[in-house]
Amino acid sequence: MRNVLLFALLALVLAGCSSGNWGWYVVNPQTKTGWTNITFLLSGLKYTLLLSLTAICISVTLGLLVALPGLSSRRWLRMASRTYVELVRAVPILVMILWVYYGLPTLTGLAIGVFWAGVIALALSDSAFEAEIFRAGIQSVAKGQYEAAYSVSLNYVDTMRYVILPQAIRRILPALGNQLVYMLKMSSLVSVIGMQELTRKANELVVTEYRPLEIYTVLVLEYLVLILIVSAGVRWLERRLQADERG
């Protein structure tokens, strides 16, 4: 299925090469300008990756820290977790980016660079969803597992770390992979505050070259390839962990 899709896209692009509407010269690697343009476009990859990966690491950690009190027997802890999720989930990502970049420095008096503003905004937005995923995953582990951990004297942290989370994470891995893909795509929004990632690079090149069709098509392909690689990686990890459990 994936291969078919890729093939169809390539066919479309190749067909475009010969038609009069396309001007592939802008990104033709055989010409000097074309090559310069391609390297310019690809130079955003580093930031897209760095931004998304940093943000996902923070949001997964934050999500777990929000999910755990959400499962507490104490009402105020559950309320705090619930409030965080509902509040953060209600803010559109673009709005979050603008607020963190332009608003937060005024509020705190601390200057935040574009990169960290992007990371914070994406991580915050995503953390609410990660929290919900963790909550569902942890709740899916049978009560008997807690009881067994209790009866071999494990404390709360060890119970979570060695018994509950390893089982929960295996089950939520597809959902976590989904969030990573989502994060890679959402990182394009950080271009609005000037982050030099893939989308920003494409925008800048469009302004100088006036070839939006070709340049944005390349941008689409960049995200497509990136995400196909990530998906394959997540699938591999899933298979490996399942094999692990089967022994």
Next chain:
Amino acid sequence: MTQTEGDPIIRFEGVSKRFGDFEVLKSIDFEARQGERIVVCGPSGSGKSTLIRCINGLEPHDAGTITVEGVTLGRGKAAPARVRNGVGMVFQQFNLFPHLTVLQNLTLGPIRARKLTQAQARETAMRYLERVRIPEQADKYPRQLSGGQQQRVAIARSLCMEPRIMLFDEPTSALDPEMISEVLDVMVELAGTGMTMIVVTHEMGFARKVADRMVFMDHGQIVETAPPEAFFTAPRSQRCRDFLNKILNH
């Protein structure tokens, strides 16, 4: 240990427990002495599982006093580590950790809670796996074992914590008939070592063989307690006679 020989190792005084509106234990008085082997039976919903789950604080009690090895358990909260360390528990559904190998199941508690080294924990684990007669399964995962083998692993996992009291909550109820005896054999052997054991079970053959005392529960109360011979031949209460008739006559 402040315990002297013959003192009750477990003591319940007026212990009550309710789930919502349902009073599952009604002012229970109960004692077990060091090395005593007690079989608890009764119809389902009689509170027998809850009774033993209160001993290690898995089910915190609401009223009355529970003392285990001289430590009084707090109402409405988990038991202190000192009590949990001394009390092992075997469940009806085994509750092995599915993502860990047999050996890892056995060493997790000793390493994390008893602070043994990897090597010490491994040695202890292998010793108990020998004792439940499945040392060759050490590197398998629980799902690769039969029910009887899984339950024996669960028993070994509890023993690895070197408990002084072992609780069994219907350990053979989830097993196919042909696997029951392999688990009971291990339990009989354990009874021979002088371990204090409290077993909730309907296996009356096992009860006759190893129990020092039978406890019959119904509707959240201990209705009758007697040595096995007296219990099986001359039950005093009508409820107990009815129960024994039902489970023994078919």
